[in-house]
Amino acid sequence: MSESPHDPTSGAPEPGDAQDAAIATLVRDDRRFELLLGRTLGIGIAIATVLLAAGLLWWILAPQVYAADRLLRAGLIALMCVPVGRLIVSLVEFAAERDWVFFAIVSGVLSVLGGTLWVALS
Amino acid sequence: MSLGLVAVVSLVGGLAGLIGSLLGLGGGIFLVPFFVIGLGLPFQQAAAISLMTVIATSSAVSAGTAGKRLINLRLGMVLEIATTLGGLLGGVTAMALSPRTLTAIFAATTAAMGLVMAKQAGAARIEPLPPDADVGRIGGRFYDAEHGREIAYRVRRLPVGLFFSFIAGNISGLLGIGGGILKTPVLNAWCGVPIRVAAATSSLMIGVTAVSTVPIYYAEGHIMPPIAAAGVLGVLVGSRAGLWWGERAGARNLKRLMSVVLFAVSASMLWRLW
Numbered sequence: 099m100s101e102s103p104h105d106p107t108s109g110a111p112e113p114g115d116a117q118d119a120a121i122a123t124l125v126r127d128d129r130r131f132e133l134l135l136g137r138t139l140g141i142g143i144a145i146a147t148v149l150l151a152a153g154l155l156w157w158i159l160a161p162q163v164y165a166a167d168r169l170l171r172a173g174l175i176a177l178m179c180v181p182v183g184r185l186i187v188s189l190v191e192f193a194a195e196r197d198w199v200f201f202a203i204v205s206g207v208l209s210v211l212g213g214t215l216w217v218a219l220s
Numbered sequence: 221m222s223l224g225l226v227a228v229v230s231l232v233g234g235l236a237g238l239i240g241s242l243l244g245l246g247g248g249i250f251l252v253p254f255f256v257i258g259l260g261l262p263f264q265q266a267a268a269i270s271l272m273t274v275i276a277t278s279s280a281v282s283a284g285t286a287g288k289r290l291i292n293l294r295l296g297m298v299l300e301i302a303t304t305l306g307g308l309l310g311g312v313t314a315m316a317l318s319p320r321t322l323t324a325i326f327a328a329t330t331a332a333m334g335l336v337m338a339k340q341a342g343a344a345r346i347e348p349l350p351p352d353a354d355v356g357r358i359g360g361r362f363y364d365a366e367h368g369r370e371i372a373y374r375v376r377r378l379p380v381g382l383f384f385s386f387i388a389g390n391i392s393g394l395l396g397i398g399g400g401i402l403k404t405p406v407l408n409a410w411c412g413v414p415i416r417v418a419a420a421t422s423s424l425m426i427g428v429t430a431v432s433t434v435p436i437y438y439a440e441g442h443i444m445p446p447i448a449a450a451g452v453l454g455v456l457v458g459s460r461a462g463l464w465w466g467e468r469a470g471a472r473n474l475k476r477l478m479s480v481v482l483f484a485v486s487a488s489m490l491w492r493l494w
Contacts (some may be wrong), residue, residue, distance in 0.1 A: 125387050130358075131288055136286020139279040139427075146276070147456065150449040157446050158223060166356065170445035176273060177452065178434055180279045181427035199357070203297050207428065210304040217312060218439035 131191055138187045142180030180212060193213030225259070226450045232258070233273060233454025236460075240277070240303065241462030245477050246398035247455045248274055253485050254477055259490050263319035263326075267396025269435035269448045271430040273455040274398045278427030280456055282420075284463070288362075290420035292413065297360045300428050302382045303399070307432035310393020314433075315440060318395075320493065325491035333401055334482030345399065346463060349374060362417060376412040385425070393433035398426035405437030414449050439454075 153169030160166060183202055192201040224363060232254050236247035248270040255266030263318040314322065355361065359374040375381070384406040389400035400422040407418035437443060 114483060128293070129287060130292060132293060135288045135293065136283045139286070141284035143276065143279045143283060143456075147402065147453065150452055154226070154446060154449045154453065157449075161446075167445060170449050174438070174443065174445060174448055175271060177275050178431050178438075179398065181431050184279075185297075185450070186291070187391065200294060203301065207297065207300045207304055210301065211310060211428075212433055214304075214308050214311065216434050217308065218435035 113176060134191065135184050137181060138184050142176070142183050146173055146177040146180060149176055182208075185211075225448050228259070228445050230450040230454035231267075233451040234377035234458035237273075237277065237312060239481075240455075240464075241281075241459040243481065245382065245401055246274055246395070247275055247459065247487060248397035249401070249482070251451065251455075252326065252396050252468075253488050253492075257488055258317075262442075263322040264314060264440070264442045265444065266440040267314065267394075267442075268434065268475075269351075269451045270396035271392075271434045272443065272448045273451050273460050274392070274396075275427050275434070275451045276396070276456050277459050278423055278425075280459065282427070285420050285423070288420075289360075289363055291415055292358070292360045292375075292417055292421045292423050293424075295381075295413070296358070296421045296424045297376070298358060299321060299381055299385040299403075300367075300425050301342040302385035303392070303403075304432035305423055306386040306389025306391075307393040307461045307484065308430045310390040311433035311436035313390075314394050315436065322394065323489055323493055325492070327486045329391060329395060330482045330489065331486035334479045335402075336405070337479035338476070339366040348433025360417065362414070364414070364416075371414060373414055373417070374414055376408050381407055381411045388407065389429045389432065394425065396424075399429060400426055433493040438476060461468070467479075 147168060150173035153166055155171050156163065156169060157167035164210075185208055189201060189204045189208070192198075193202060223261070233247065233251065236250040236254070239245075239250060240247035250262075251270045251491060252266045255261040255269060256263055261269075281457075282291060349355065353372050353374075355372050355374050358378070361370055361372045363369075364371045385403055387404040391397065391402065392399035400419070403422045403425070404415070404418045407413040407422065408415045411418075413421070434443075
């Protein structure tokens with residue numbers, strides 16, 4: 099069994115092994131990052147859905163109630179924050195990886211969204 | 221605003237989400253004409269509600285595909301600079317244009333997309349690099365389940381990708397649709413990104429793109445909360461059902477049908493102008 103050239107436990111490493119291992123690490127890291135962002139989006143969408151559903155139910159039962167409108171608006175704003183949350187998690191991740199190029203890129207996207215907010219509020 | 225209206229909007233949202241996910245489009249391309257023609261809403265209100273549903277489907281779909289390594293996160297974030305700039309500009313422009321002009325732009329855009337779709341032969345074949353190739357910072361690798369192998373690819377012509385991402389963001393902000401219908405073929409055919417990766421990455425991007433526009437609509441009072449909530453909830457349920465159904469029926473890449481649908485949408489908007 100130990101004769102197999104691709105058996106990682108066998109004697110001297112093949113020249114390609116180090117590179118394979120490096121790729122495997124990269125792939126695993128990317129997958130972890132992807133899952134982290136996926137979870138962020140999933141949790142965000144769950145919160146927004148609950149707020150919107152509760153608000154809509156309240157509004158159906160009592161359309162004139164101020165609280166129903168508040169709840170609906172909270173749900174809509176929560177929904178708008180979901181992709182922003184994903185960007186902020188990415189920003190933290192890139193900072194942790196010391197990947198300053200992508201830190202700058204995500205900061206750029208967030209600045210454009212800041213510009214949108216500025217236009218909306220003015 | 222009546223209870224009946226909310227019920228109709230959630231049903232139509234469900235239907236748009238279902239058809240959209242079966243055809244690989246967002247629901248927005250159906251929702252906007254329905255709101256404008258069917259319910260007689262002003263164009264900006266229709267676009268605003270549609271954009272809220274775009275955020276919801278983008279987030280839900282990306283949460284579902286995460287971990288399959290189909291989303292190229294780094295490429296997505298680079299292109300998001302362009303889509304959000306386009307979206308911001310589109311939102312500002314949409315506030316200044318008349319509903320009539322916007323309806324005309326919508327009709328012209330969907331007709332053009334239908335034309336492109338009819339001409340397209342299908343997904344471009346990407347010649348995969350050797351598995352250990354250097355894919356650069358924004359290239360990627362993914363496991364192609366269809367062919368049972370690892371595919372490595374490099375992103376080519378990034379400026380072209382950036383330019384079309386800006387245009388897609390602009391159209392998204394102006395018309396209230398996602399814009400994936402424009403980005404996905406460009407990323408595939410010109411930038412060398414495998415079609416499934418291009419679609420998944422575009423799905424991720426349209427959420428952020430919509431956020432670069434929607435606060436402007438919201439602040440201008442174009443969003444009626446109960447209707448927007450009904451649309452969002454309907455689309456979420458519908459697109460989930462569509463994904464489930466599509467996986468069973470294998471209904472994918474129906475380019476010809478998509479093209480017909482786009483022409484129908486365009487014609488209905490033109491009819492509205494008359």
